[in-house]
Amino acid sequence: MAVSSAPGKVYLFGEHAVVYGEPAVPCAIELRARVGVEQRADSKLRIHSEDLSLDGFTVEYDGTTDERPDVDVAESLLTAAMGYVDEAIEQVKDVTGEEDVGFDVSIESDIPLGAGLGSSAAVAVAAIDAGARELGTTLAIDELAERAYQTEYEVQGGQASRADTFCSATGGAVRVEGDDCRSLEAPDLPIVIGFDGGAGDTGELVAGVRDLREEYDFAADTVEAIGDIVRNGEDALAASDVEELGRLMDFNHGLLSALGVSSRSLDSMVWAARDAGAEGAKLTGAGGGGCIVALDASDETETALSYTPGCEDTFRAELSEEGVERLE
Ligand SMILES: Nc1ncnc2c1ncn2[C@@H]1O[C@H](COP(=O)(O)OP(=O)(O)O)[C@@H](O)[C@H]1O
Ligand SMILES: C[C@@](O)(CCOP(=O)(O)O)CC(=O)O
Ligand SMILES: [Mg+2]
Numbered sequence: 001m002a003v004s005s006a007p008g009k010v011y012l013f014g015e016h017a018v019v020y021g022e023p024a025v026p027c028a029i030e031l032r033a034r035v036g037v038e039q040r041a042d043s044k045l046r047i048h049s050e051d052l053s054l055d056g057f058t059v060e061y062d063g064t065t066d067e068r069p070d071v072d073v074a075e076s077l078l079t080a081a082m083g084y085v086d087e088a089i090e091q092v093k094d095v096t097g098e099e100d101v102g103f104d105v106s107i108e109s110d111i112p113l114g115a116g117l118g119s120s121a122a123v124a125v126a127a128i129d130a131g132a133r134e135l136g137t138t139l140a141i142d143e144l145a146e147r148a149y150q151t152e153y154e155v156q157g158g159q160a161s162r163a164d165t166f167c168s169a170t171g172g173a174v175r176v177e178g179d180d181c182r183s184l185e186a187p188d189l190p191i192v193i194g195f196d197g198g199a200g201d202t203g204e205l206v207a208g209v210r211d212l213r214e215e216y217d218f219a220a221d222t223v224e225a226i227g228d229i230v231r232n233g234e235d236a237l238a239a240s241d242v243e244e245l246g247r248l249m250d251f252n253h254g255l256l257s258a259l260g261v262s263s264r265s266l267d268s269m270v271w272a273a274r275d276a277g278a279e280g281a282k283l284t285g286a287g288g289g290g291c292i293v294a295l296d297a298s299d300e301t302e303t304a305l306s307y308t309p310g311c312e313d314t315f316r317a318e319l320s321e322e323g324v325e326r327l328e
Pocket of ligand 1: 201
């Protein structure tokens, strides 16, 4: 068996706009998904994840046919739940040239699902890395990141950026613009996360922004304005100017909100953080529900969030310098 782990991330700036070629700056955080992959004697795929539902479930089916597994949940739920792992295993088969292999895959993750902290990218990166190693191939980080991007691209209906997957594969803070992916020097930022306990559907939210952008020129301009915020944000990051970073994050949240991807609970948490004196606060990731990211070196934001209706959990997140880790 091969086991790899990969980190989740927050976006300091640029989610959604990055799908249309604007730059974005995500940072890896110390919450990880660990994926174990063991080759089977037959060609079936068995996936076990404790986190996919309250009780966890295990499915087993023949990965070489189009037959879906026989479990008692709605098809849409199953596809949503298994899409990323399924596609990651396809990438393993493709990169190793071994089409008829089967695997037992087990996943353990600290990253809440669909909450904007990049659980899908972390699972894809760790699954592809462990799957390839199980078949004797250790992928270079760039190839791993590219394969994980292909996974997100397929599952999200042809709409995805390389930001989450590159960040999860390499760790640290990164800058992604189209296929130009690079690591950034980042100061130790006082990152606070607020989580509303909910989730958003990345594919649907991305499609919503795409439609708005096609319908209204001002929505397309909004996407471009997010790109301008990111370019300013890079300078603020290089200068370790946390106050300016916060101001730009506030602005970024406003534009994401205008694009329809915030929610009442995300807005409440953002305002609670600002009222508590955070340097800035914004939603992170696709939105719709899930997490906000704020910058505050004091305990005020965490305390305020813990009393905010709609906020289920709040915690400080350390930057993860380590991307994919090969554990076994
Ligand atoms: N622990 C897990 N086990 C299995 N699949 C997971 C796990 N965590 C995430 N996933 C996959 O990632 C999807 C969530 O990804 P997404 O909607 O992009 O949200 P995010 O990346 O912000 O967490 C889940 O529906 C599931 O397919
Ligand atoms: C909205 C988007 O920019 C980020 C999605 O992040 P997450 O899956 O919600 O963690 C989509 C993408 O970049 O592929
Ligand atoms: Mg995702």
